[in-house]
Amino acid sequence: MIVNRFTIVIYQIFFTAVVAIPIILGILTKGTRYFAQKKREKPKCLEGWDSRFIQLKNIRLHYVQTGSDDKPLMLFVHGYPEFWYSWRFQLKEFQHDYRCVAIDQRGFNLSDKPPRIEDYNVRELTNDVKNFIEALGYKSAIIVGHDWGGAIAWLFAEYYPEMVEKLIFLNITRPATLVNHFRNSYEQFKKSWYFFFYQTPKLPEILSNAEDMKLLEFFFRSKEMGIRNQENFTDEDLEAWKYAYSNNGASFEYPINYYRNMFDSTSLYGEEDILNMPVLVIWGTDDAALGKELAGLSLKKLTNGRAEYVPGASHWVQQDAPEVVNKLMREFLAQQ
Secondary structure, rough: OOOOOOHHHHHHHHHHHHHHHHHHHHHHHHHHHHHHOOOOOHHHHHHHEEEEEOOOOOOOEEEEEEEEOOOEEEEEEEOOOHHHHHHHHHHHHOOOOEEEEOOOOOOOOOOOOOOOHOOOOOOOHHHHHHHHHHHOOOOOOEEEOOOOOHHHHHHHHHHOHHHEEEEEEOOOOHHHHHHHHHHHOOOHHHHHHHHHHHOOOOOOHHHHHHHHHHHHHHHHHOOOOOOOOOHOHHHHHHHHHHHHOOOOOOOOHHHHHHOOOOOOHHHHHOOOOOEEEOOEEEEEEOOOOOOOOHHHHHHEEEOOEEEEEEEEOOOOOOHHOOOHHHHHHHHHOOOO
8 A cells, every 4th residue: 555544544534624614514504405406317418329338247338439340449438527428529530540439437327336445446447448348359459548547548558568559648647656746746735635535435425416516517617627628518518427427326426436445456556567558648737636747757657658738728638628639649549
């Protein structure tokens, strides 16, 4: 464990106490309205996609596909709090050249939601990727990952390098690199405080669901954290997010379990393997969650990698600046 248990508990108690104050005030001032959620119909933007399910060895995953089955596989792996729709711009852009597949990771949206925290160990998550690729009939794939999806993609490339043709990471580094960095950087520690808050049972879910999932508006619409180019994140897109986190058995509990499991996932923090396949790191420079210096730190673990920065883009770079991201991806994919 890269952070000792005592330290985790101390920070958990502190940040939980800090966050509990506005929650209590919200309950006192708004009463039952604080917990009210609007009943939602499926937004039109989620219609018309090729939506599929696949049964793996121990879990059923949902995914959306563009492009034909006979093309090379490009697999998109989303982060938190996201789902397959985060890749809508890329699914459309690359559909003529690849079999583009965006999964809902376990615990998200329409995929199965195992109940235990241990079910979200990174070994399970990386095995989902392995089993998914094989179930589609492929031996390897181009993998594109953002946030948690990028962390899983990085570890997958360490465990199964022969199954990765090329890698594209968006605003993420290797988990051990990130945790080591926030131990040594006060600026990153301030940005990563929620790692500790999310260890607390139930309260993060209460906050996430409060006032009709207002936290999602903070993530994607606020000045601090949100997408800068709001024309790329419409009111209907926001409704799609709220629908995905409140229907078909979905909730914030299972995605938050990724964080609750992270400090006990020893495989996150072992010796860092060097990745030898071609790797592109794309980084939105206005990321409020992860410092852009992490892109450079990522390169230390890559023999054939490069970093490209997207000035002014937020943490949600593939949605914030899709034209720039798609161009960078296409140039990288064209290289031999």
